[in-house]
Amino acid sequence: MKTSIIILTHNQLDYTKQCIESIDKYTKEGSYEIIIVDNHSTDGTVEWLKQQNNLKVIFNNENLGFPKGCNQGIEIATGENILLLNNDTIVTKNWLDNLLTCLYSSDDIGAVGPVTNSAAYYSTIPVNYTSIDEMHQFAASYNVSDPNKWEERLKLIGFCMLIKKEAVDKVGLLDERFTPGNFEDDDYSVRLRKAGYRLMLCKDTFIHHYGSVSWEKYADTFNRVLPENEKKFKEKWGTDVNSYRIEHEMVELITASKEKAIQVLHIGCGSGGTLLKVKHEYPLAQLYGIENNPFSIEEASRFARVTSSFEDEEIRERKFDVILFSDNDNDFKIDESLLKFVKEHLKKNGIFIAKVPNIGHYLVIQDLLNGHNPCEKCNMYSFSQIKNLLKNAGFKVSISGLKPFISDDQQQFINKLIAVRGDAIRPMLESSYFLVSGQLENGQLLSLLNKLASEQSNDSKVLEELNHYPMEHIITTVKENYHSSVTMLNKIAIENFAAGNHEHVLPYLQAAFEEEPDNTDTLYNLAFVLNAYGEKELANRYLSLIKNPDDEVQKLFEEINERPLKKIQELKFLLRRLEFDIDLEETKQMIVHKLTQNEIEEQLIKEVINTSIIDKIKVLQSIAIICFEQGLHEQVLPYLQAAYELDKANEDTLYNLGYVLLYYGENELAERFLQQIQQPDEQVLDLLRVARGESL
Structure with a gap:
């Protein structure tokens, strides 16, 4: 697929050279042609262009303006894509590939454009490079194709616009009423969209744009042409550029979930x-x-x-x-x-x-x-x-x-x-x-809070209605309307905890804590809830902040710290029975029950084995086999890996790793472990044949 890159020149030879050199360096050879339309340059550009063998060049005897020049280039283009590119740009690594990826990602995409450092209609991004070398370094890391960074736009800016040739054939050439330039890209964007095409800004593609170089010497002309062409645009379409505004500031105030169909x-x-x-x-x-x-x-x-x-x-x-x-x-x-x-x-x-x-x-x-x-x-x-x-x-x-x-x-x-x-x-x-x-300011919210506080109505129904409001809104309303806001926030948290609405618990307790950090009820409730959620260390931390602990606080403290100790003692008992083969089937059943009920976790098992078991490798292998037999596959390899780290020559561990990895389809890795067995028996050799794909 070939892209016809059309560049207009009118003096500014240095910029033109930089632009063409960057295209040659950062674009795949054979994937493009460069068409230069020179609008009667007088600074040596014409002479330089005549010396180039890799360009198609049209030399105009007068400055025909941007739209007419682009049309001349389009008419001799042979590519499947048309790319209008300003001569005051420098393209970068992956630029064209990324743009083409987006352009052909959907049949209804007609044109795409990149982001830059200087352009209109919200197509600029902040940059901090201070030289062209630094710019290329920035672009090389920035230009990573990512469909999530493509954004549909109402219009694209003509400093760099890549268009399917089929879309050009359908829409036609640029409107030359906008000569010498400005608003022809706005107009073309409208025409593409009216023809059923979408326009995409590729925020995964950056090129450098010096910006309005060709207009700088003609500021008076620019200041005159801009309003004139805006008037022509409005006369043609019945609207002006204000109708295309993107109010980013308003969109940023929307705080809904991205997954919600707001x-x-x-x-x-x-x-x-x-x-x-x-x-x-x-x-x-x-x-x-x-x-x-x-x-x-x-x-x-x-x-x-x-x-x-x-x-x-x-x-x-x-x-x-x-x-x-x-x-x-x-x-x-x-x-x-x-x-x-x-x-x-x-x-x-x-x-x-x-x-x-x-x-x-x-x-x-x-x-x-x-x-x-x-x-x-x-x-x-x-x-x-x-x-x-x-x-x-x-x-x-x-x-x-x-x-x-x-x-x-x-x-x-x-x-x-x-x-x-x-x-x-x-x-x-x-x-x-x-x-x-x-x-x-919904009076119904305050009414619901009052009902919850008075306990004169069905709390579950009140909670259900209350939880439709944003928590931040409820917290603010409580703080503004209740003398004892801490008490009310605790009340909301406790009722939600009792009802099983766990996502509506900690935010209210945290708000109460921020309001009054030494409130005993808040500290106790935080500890109670965090303990229930398994956050025992954090629960202990809040309990320690209570200045005058009563019997209830002491009881909660003992409960928080007794259960982990009891769990460790029970686990140590079971693992030692496993180590010494005591009532093996019953022991395995008890371990299976605790594993399937998530009563013991991998880290705790490893800690107890490390501190309380003599034959660590045997017990680790036994736990792995139990998990394998019970279908708890995500827990098998971690225990075998731990055994392997303790003794990398243990043949039982190597055999078990080979067997399990073969079962999981990891033949190459299984073979690697089995080959480490120094004196393989027939069983090991059979597994090796399976791993290598040999018939038994």
Whole structure:
């Protein structure tokens, strides 16, 4: 399979040389062709290209721009894949193999791209290399193919985009209306997705990107072309780049289990970038969206159930684990009506997460001072406004500010405002958005806790309902509402322990201990529970913290420390009977019972043999044979191995190891042990023949 690598050049010869050299070094010979389209370079690039024998080159008499140049390259390409690559990149070890692995992992994947150090649309990763050599060292360890690191995206960035030729044939060439460049990759991503293809970002593949080298000398042109092409994109598709945003900060606030099929609704979901991120982080999630832009609805509907109406039947009849809200320049806003909808459709333990613009941000204030109205484009909120809206609706609210990069000039403006109002307003001025999370202050939780405390109702039913709430939420509610929170936390733990709800025991006792470390009841309960769970050493540690132990504490201490001693004495008795062949069958039966009931563990057996048995090898072999006969196969080899370590020439041990390993199908290893027997008898020789595959 051949890949046609298409590179456009317009001056910047040094970068072009580095790029091509890296391709030759880090790409399998014969798996690619390089097509250079030169857009009228004047720095010696043309002359250098004419000297190269391994390149296909198109020389343009004028700068035709990126889309047209790429199309010229595609038209002469002979590969099964098309790779658009900027000349200011340096490729790395395994780069193309990894990208191809992802591209051909599914028929519906049309294009893939790598991560880098400098690119748009969340395709960069943090790096700390300081030279190209260090970069290659980093990439060599980073570029390990891993399907778990592939992430579906709404669009890919054109600095490095690998596309199936069949997809190019189906979709067509790049749209040249975006000449000289920018937004042609956004447009092509849309067209690929509309044709039924998925796009994947390969987070297992890194290449270096110097970034916008070709535009640096033409900053004025770039600043003019960017908004012009964004306008063309919006005119063509009816949406802008904001609809593709991925709200990573909101997704990070979701704390559900990855194995749980959570139901997520995104109000103002745009084209679904954030929902796609949720899908990547929570593969079993069921995704829903509400959006009023027809194009965005079509885009997001490829992987989520998206509607334009809050009254949609499937939305109206459903409750969600997570409801997200984004302001994507649409008609949705956080008000009493929307919060009423959220309350009605949020599950009991669900969370509402919103990212909203801050009306107190310094850039908004600058706009106002310059005579503009920044609120025309979207709804904005003050800190107190958004906090009060959620609190009045019955939510427990957490709000944090999202701070973007601030230049020195901008910081001076902020400092002038602070000089007037004080440093307390700094967080408000610097935060461009508020990240808001809210959970319903459910009065039912407090009611359940009160019932449990009063013991006036069926405790098992109360516990069942109570355990549907997150433990962190219950602990917080207890601390905020009970004068004796430690007593209540102990109560919840004890009731759950009695009911067999063991995962709901230690967290409450630990919370009580953190609240009051010297509380006798908490220390006793921790010791009691830990002893029941087999954590005797830790149980002893908590008991030792009790300052004035009473008879009950002393009794528990004796119980914790008596049982292990009794177990050791019983085991020592049985192993000595085994050593001296006393009532052998009865002894074996007693050992089998303890092994099958997990009353004695391997480590304890080995410790007792080591400290209390004379003929250690005999007893270890006997235990191994007992385990083998009873089908306890995972316990056989550890005892035989221990016997072998004591005497590597013991013929009984070597024979038993050979026999057992043959039974387990490890013929080569069995032969190795059997060959160590110095004077093999006929039985040993028979086993050796079996191990070697010879007929008896």
